[in-house]
Amino acid sequence: MARANRPLYRAYLLKEALRLVFHVCKRRALAELRRWILWARRSRLAPLVKLARTITNYRASIEAALRYRLSNALVESTNQKIRLISRRGYGFHSAQAIIALAKLSLGALCPPLPDRS
Numbered sequence: 001m002a003r004a005n006r007p008l009y010r011a012y013l014l015k016e017a018l019r020l021v022f023h024v025c026k027r028r029a030l031a032e033l034r035r036w037i038l039w040a041r042r043s044r045l046a047p048l049v050k051l052a053r054t055i056t057n058y059r060a061s062i063e064a065a066l067r068y069r070l071s072n073a074l075v076e077s078t079n080q081k082i083r084l085i086s087r088r089g090y091g092f093h094s095a096q097a098i099i100a101l102a103k104l105s106l107g108a109l110c111p112p113l114p115d116r117s
Contacts, residue, residue, distance in 0.1 A: 007045055014040055014048055021066070029066045033059075081106060 002009045017039065021032045033055075040052035055062060065071060082102050089098040103109060
């Protein structure tokens with residue numbers, strides 16, 4: 001493939017190098033990202049040059065994600081759970097009931113139970 005279609009092979013190598021950025025330790029990831037952007041800009045492959053430009057525009061956010069290993073996955077997961085709770089609470093008479101159900105389900109609250117003595 002390297003001899004038959006050089007641009008395709010170069011695109012494959014660039015794709016794999018970008019995947020590597022997200023699978024190495026944070027210090028090496030930042031260096032790999034910097035190296036990848038330079039390589040993609042020089043590649044003369046229009047889609048990858050455009051991607052390098054986009055990554056450069058969002059570079060601060062991407063570097064923060066690489067440095068702290070955080071994403072918005074937890075927020076999205078919580079939003080989905082709240083949607084399911086509100087669907088389950090269809091027919092409740094007030095929003096406070098749904099809010100209480102969400103707090104009880106997701107808030108790790110353990111309300112005191114009445115004594116049965």
